[in-house]
Amino acid sequence: MAKVFEKPTSFYSNFERKTAGSKKSTHYCPGCGHGNVHKMIAEALEDLGLAERSVFVSPVGCSVFGYYYFNSGNFQSAHGRAAAVATAVKRTNPDSIVMSYQGDGDLAAIGTAETIHTANRGENITVFFINNAIYGMTGGQMAPTTMIGQRSTTTPGGRTEVDHGNPIKVCEMLATLPAPTFITRVGLGNSKQIMQTRKAIRKALKIQAEGKGYSFVEILAPCPTGWKMDPPDARDHLLSTMEDIFPLGVYKDTSEDVTEDHWKRVSLPFDVNKRHEYLQAMKTPLDLEPVELKQDLNCKFAGFGGQGILTLGLFLAQVGMKAGHQVSWFPAYGPEMRGGTANCSVNICKDRIGAPTVEHPNVLVAMNQPSVEMFEDEVVDGGWVFLDSGICTGTASADRLKVTAIPAAEMADAVGTPKVANVVMLGAICAATGTFEPDYVKDTLRVIVRKKELLEMNLAAFDAGWEFVKNG
Amino acid sequence: MARQFMKGNDAIILGALAAGCRSYYGYPITPASEIAHAAALHFPALGGVFIQAESEIAAINMVYGTAGMGIRTMTASSSPGFSLKQEGLSYIAGAELPCVVVNIVRGGPGLGNIAPEQADYFQITKGGGHGNYRLVALAPNGAQEMCDLTMLAFDLADKYRTPACIMADGITGQMMEVVDIPEPKTVPYDHTSWCARGDSETRMNLISSIFLEPEDLEQHNLKLDKKYQQITAAETRYEEYRTDDADLIVVAYGVVSRIVYSTIDQAREEGLKVGLLRPITVWPFPSEPIRKLADSAKSFLAVELSTGQMIEDVKLAVEGRCPVHFYGRSGGMVPGGREILEQYRAILAGGTH
Amino acid sequence: MTTELKPYMDVDSELCKGCQLCLDVCPKSVIAISDKLNSSSYHPAYYIGDGCTGCGLCFYACPEPGAIRVVKP
Numbered sequence A: 001m002a003k004v005f006e007k008p009t010s011f012y013s014n015f016e017r018k019t020a021g022s023k024k025s026t027h028y029c030p031g032c033g034h035g036n037v038h039k040m041i042a043e044a045l046e047d048l049g050l051a052e053r054s055v056f057v058s059p060v061g062c063s064v065f066g067y068y069y070f071n072s073g074n075f076q077s078a079h080g081r082a083a084a085v086a087t088a089v090k091r092t093n094p095d096s097i098v099m100s101y102q103g104d105g106d107l108a109a110i111g112t113a114e115t116i117h118t119a120n121r122g123e124n125i126t127v128f129f130i131n132n133a134i135y136g137m138t139g140g141q142m143a144p145t146t147m148i149g150q151r152s153t154t155t156p157g158g159r160t161e162v163d164h165g166n167p168i169k170v171c172e173m174l175a176t177l178p179a180p181t182f183i184t185r186v187g188l189g190n191s192k193q194i195m196q197t198r199k200a201i202r203k204a205l206k207i208q209a210e211g212k213g214y215s216f217v218e219i220l221a222p223c224p225t226g227w228k229m230d231p232p233d234a235r236d237h238l239l240s241t242m243e244d245i246f247p248l249g250v251y252k253d254t255s256e257d258v259t260e261d262h263w264k265r266v267s268l269p270f271d272v273n274k275r276h277e278y279l280q281a282m283k284t285p286l287d288l289e290p291v292e293l294k295q296d297l298n299c300k301f302a303g304f305g306g307q308g309i310l311t312l313g314l315f316l317a318q319v320g321m322k323a324g325h326q327v328s329w330f331p332a333y334g335p336e337m338r339g340g341t342a343n344c345s346v347n348i349c350k351d352r353i354g355a356p357t358v359e360h361p362n363v364l365v366a367m368n369q370p371s372v373e374m375f376e377d378e379v380v381d382g383g384w385v386f387l388d389s390g391i392c393t394g395t396a397s398a399d400r401l402k403v404t405a406i407p408a409a410e411m412a413d414a415v416g417t418p419k420v421a422n423v424v425m426l427g428a429i430c431a432a433t434g435t436f437e438p439d440y441v442k443d444t445l446r447v448i449v450r451k452k453e454l455l456e457m458n459l460a461a462f463d464a465g466w467e468f469v470k471n472g
Numbered sequence B: 001m002a003r004q005f006m007k008g009n010d011a012i013i014l015g016a017l018a019a020g021c022r023s024y025y026g027y028p029i030t031p032a033s034e035i036a037h038a039a040a041l042h043f044p045a046l047g048g049v050f051i052q053a054e055s056e057i058a059a060i061n062m063v064y065g066t067a068g069m070g071i072r073t074m075t076a077s078s079s080p081g082f083s084l085k086q087e088g089l090s091y092i093a094g095a096e097l098p099c100v101v102v103n104i105v106r107g108g109p110g111l112g113n114i115a116p117e118q119a120d121y122f123q124i125t126k127g128g129g130h131g132n133y134r135l136v137a138l139a140p141n142g143a144q145e146m147c148d149l150t151m152l153a154f155d156l157a158d159k160y161r162t163p164a165c166i167m168a169d170g171i172t173g174q175m176m177e178v179v180d181i182p183e184p185k186t187v188p189y190d191h192t193s194w195c196a197r198g199d200s201e202t203r204m205n206l207i208s209s210i211f212l213e214p215e216d217l218e219q220h221n222l223k224l225d226k227k228y229q230q231i232t233a234a235e236t237r238y239e240e241y242r243t244d245d246a247d248l249i250v251v252a253y254g255v256v257s258r259i260v261y262s263t264i265d266q267a268r269e270e271g272l273k274v275g276l277l278r279p280i281t282v283w284p285f286p287s288e289p290i291r292k293l294a295d296s297a298k299s300f301l302a303v304e305l306s307t308g309q310m311i312e313d314v315k316l317a318v319e320g321r322c323p324v325h326f327y328g329r330s331g332g333m334v335p336g337g338r339e340i341l342e343q344y345r346a347i348l349a350g351g352t353h
Numbered sequence C: 001m002t003t004e005l006k007p008y009m010d011v012d013s014e015l016c017k018g019c020q021l022c023l024d025v026c027p028k029s030v031i032a033i034s035d036k037l038n039s040s041s042y043h044p045a046y047y048i049g050d051g052c053t054g055c056g057l058c059f060y061a062c063p064e065p066g067a068i069r070v071v072k073p
Helices: A033-047 A062-068 A082-092 A104-110 A112-120 A170-174 A191-209 A231-245 A272-280 A309-322 A369-378 A408-415 A418-433 A438-448 A452-471 B008-019 B033-045 B056-067 B079-084 B086-094 B121-125 B143-160 B170-174 B214-235 B254-269 B287-293 B310-318 B337-348 C021-025 C057-061
Strands: A003-005 A054-058 A073-076 A097-103 A126-131 A182-187 A215-220 A249-253 A297-304 A326-331 A341-349 A363-366 A384-388 A402-406 B003-007 B023-026 B049-052 B073-077 B099-107 B113-116 B136-138 B163-169 B176-180 B238-241 B248-251 B274-279 B281-283 B299-304 B324-328 C008-011 C031-033 C045-047 C068-072
Touching (some): A033 A062, A033 A126, A033 A191, A054 A062, A062 A073, A082 B049, A104 A126, A191 A215, A191 C057, A297 A309, A309 A326, A309 A341, A326 B170, A369 A384, A408 A418, A408 A452, B008 B143, B023 B056, B056 B073, B086 B163, B099 B170, B121 B163, B143 B163, B163 B254, B254 B337, B287 B310, B299 B337, C057 C068
Parallel strands (some): A054 A073, A182 A215, B136 B163, B299 B324
Antiparallel strands (some): A182 A249, A297 A341, B136 B281, B238 B274, C008 C068
């Protein structure tokens, strides 16, 4: 059989997406390294039989138009984000072959975070990193890989360590991570290097096809235009200077040790029936048992963090839900809930609830003195106030409010733990306001309190609070 | 009817799962983090994808990836994080990709605080990122709507190939209410003609927002603009309460609309003829109904958790035919019904603000 | 129908950008640069017509996808 070296079929036969110039040639400058790498990737996709399911993610930079050439699914991505786009495509369709193709500015400056984290997650993709030590498309500015002494349009006197930092060695950096499977640096300086590059590209794509994880191929490439050199001189320059700073070689290779599909993630279509079952199973397991609501309850519960203030609100709201009313629960959220004080607003209403925040409560539970002082003036005339009399010193509004001072924490302690002081309060609220009968609330608690021993104490605490109000 | 007592933030994921969203990419931020927590729990359990991204920027670009495959996907954040997503949103809009992004708006500018605000209105409704684009923006005001409007957002995103945004405030995200668990849907859109899934059927397709030639980019912009006009004509949503005979029309959305709602009947009892117009879509903005109400109403009042953003759209809609007053709180301060009622009294007594 | 059985390389002179990298890598030095300009104003490379071994090095050194074709029968 004759061996023919020719344009791989995983290139488009005509580059129809090109808007200027020949539809047969690339937009790259004479002697540019991108074309070589494109050609070897395209050849590998064809030879390995991967082209049909491949996705090529183009970056921003000279290779922004990668999609002109590759007969694959194509994404053009934002500057530095190719690895994030590639991650999502691969995770969503684990059978696809996904390549991100990025230059040094894209991959190692603006996209450093994406580069490192994609490698660290061991995404089963292949990253091709074209390192030509300069920003080509934007006009020859300093790249993260520009070498010390190298002149660029933003380092006109040459890059210095003190003013600009050192060139970043990406392979060396990524090789410190446990997840990546294959990390190598190759070059385009001469035929030997080119053929090594070809081999590395094929190996990287094969690793991905086998589900063996993240592969990264850095390619030292010439930029004759950016370097202001003839193409052959640029290749010589690459050999004489770049290799010293960026040594070629394999920095990591665990492909022999990784089992096939180890890094292949599962992504399944979302079956409607399965979703139906799943969502239905999320329901709050309270059957509707309508109870008439004598009056709307607009409650403010406040105290120290850890006193079960938010839980008290949740319990009462769920009792209201079971009773078929409109309910809302809103916590004061954020640092204050983690630090010291906590409060929440609960509405239980016959009709549509307006503000979920309770500005003027008709029920206030205050489990410390600052809470009394903060909210007592806001309670509507004739409203109920419940104070923990073991903690609070009292209210100044007793003449216009129905005040119940109840040693909730002490009573809770007596039934087993001060933690259920909030449920003592719940019992007191139900008794004083006459909204929900004990059995009804306790049935609710039996459903929503999951821990058996805690449930028993909750039920006892509720009874204690109820009895305290009913019988003193 | 299966019901769940849940946070607004959790209801967003309930709606997303019912809508057939397959993946979630996000970064933690208060007060939106519960959305990520719920996604982390539920998406993998159903065979979907959840990734805690390294940044907000990575997250929105992951959304770009899955959206480019024509598969339902989403991210969520809160104001500072949403600012970081703007570039990605511009790319998504430019490439005409359907996805849902959620912003549980908190206090700004800068680090601000984690308390509720609506001060991202400009950012969400006027662009935010670079270029000529719009976000379809829905503003739920309770947990049930967090679910329902998320489902709607996915449909609108697919129908128009455009990003759709859920704009909610910290209160609507954090509060719990009873939500009817929705029936899951199959996605009725086939994007094979343009998406790139990494298979032979879609091999020829390109996801891109580059139009190098000015003539081409202008045509693309005109095409997008036409789409935005279609959305404006067909998808503007709003709710009215007692506006028929109202002298004063209050315009408020999100949690503020509920606070205002709770004042309307009380105002009426005082003899103040006040009504509420609540935008459900903040983009497209319900300019037309407001314009019509301006024929009969004597004045308007915009109430917002900001120092005055939506009021500009109200003024544009009213076209100078009657005064548009403003009452806003910011920094996480939330107006009470009492102070809003004071505004009605002052305005209807001839005062101006 | 050609009866040529010897290896050869062929340059599409319209696609060649005259970078000369193929000259550099050719172990037999059988590629040269034309005096003529192509329509893109490059001096394209060409095969001198004899001595190609079909090694393919010029194909991989060439940055253009379709400029060089090498046949090794």
